[in-house]
Amino acid sequence: MRIGAIQKFSMIDYPGKLSAIVFTQGCNFRCPYCHNPELVDSAKFLDPIPKETLFTFLKKRVGKLDAVSITGGEPTLHKDLPQLMKNIKKMGFLVKLDTNGSNPEMLSKIIAESAVDYLAMDIKAPLEKYSQITRSQVDTLAIQRSIQLIKKSGVDYEFRSTLVQDMLSKKEVLQMGSLLGNAKRYFLQKFVPSKTLNRDFAEATSFSNQKMDNLQQILQNNFQEFAIR
Numbered sequence: 001m002r003i004g005a006i007q008k009f010s011m012i013d014y015p016g017k018l019s020a021i022v023f024t025q026g027c028n029f030r031c032p033y034c035h036n037p038e039l040v041d042s043a044k045f046l047d048p049i050p051k052e053t054l055f056t057f058l059k060k061r062v063g064k065l066d067a068v069s070i071t072g073g074e075p076t077l078h079k080d081l082p083q084l085m086k087n088i089k090k091m092g093f094l095v096k097l098d099t100n101g102s103n104p105e106m107l108s109k110i111i112a113e114s115a116v117d118y119l120a121m122d123i124k125a126p127l128e129k130y131s132q133i134t135r136s137q138v139d140t141l142a143i144q145r146s147i148q149l150i151k152k153s154g155v156d157y158e159f160r161s162t163l164v165q166d167m168l169s170k171k172e173v174l175q176m177g178s179l180l181g182n183a184k185r186y187f188l189q190k191f192v193p194s195k196t197l198n199r200d201f202a203e204a205t206s207f208s209n210q211k212m213d214n215l216q217q218i219l220q221n222n223f224q225e226f227a228i229r
């Protein structure tokens with residue numbers, strides 16, 4: 001496990017809970033609009049934070065925080081992720097995992113071992129456009145398997161998509177919604193200009209409010225919970 005950073009407190013990352021956030025280093029995707037280049041581009045990696053440092057910090061937060069969110073990068077690249085999550089749960093924290101869905105084997109293990117309380121998976125594109133949008137070779141069968149695993153897991157979950165103007169059309173976003181079938185939660189996230197993996201995207205914009213409103217009208221009835229955030 002390579003821990004790149006720890007955010008000590010968040011009121012928004014784990015739904016309804018106070019959490020800390022653990023950021024892992026390394027990702028198998030190269031989304032050009034990624035906001036965490038220092039966790040994706042190995043040339044930008046800082047020395048990893050030892051696990052002992054994380055657990056020393058968490059011991060002091062027992063009773064003060066409800067949960068720990070694990071994000072990246074892509075956390076499922078790290079073989080010791082399930083054990084780390086179980087160790088955090090043993091301390092009494094809820095555990096949330098963010099994933100790009102590329103590793104259904106790891107997701108299956110985490111679910112089977114009851115190592116997770118909340119799963120959040122990014123949906124990057126319609127299947128046929130996944131490799132283009134993520135600038136990576138993507139096994140789209142793995143993405144589909146992860147979606148099904150999460151829906152059937154019995155674990156609370158959400159799917160979410162970040163929308164960058166000109167990367168996806170309205171029709172493609174609707175295809176992404178269809179990919180999720182009758183999923184419980186789907187959130188569309190407006191891209192916010194910031195530091196990005198590909199600097200050409202630093203000043204990219206999100207979909208217009210009108211386009212977002214239009215997508216909301218079409219998609220909101222397909223899910224138990226749907227929101228734009």
Ligand code: SF4
Pocket residue numbers: 027028029030031033034035036040072073074100
């Ligand atoms: S946005 Fe893309 S490149 Fe960045 S961490 Fe997520 S999956 Fe990896």
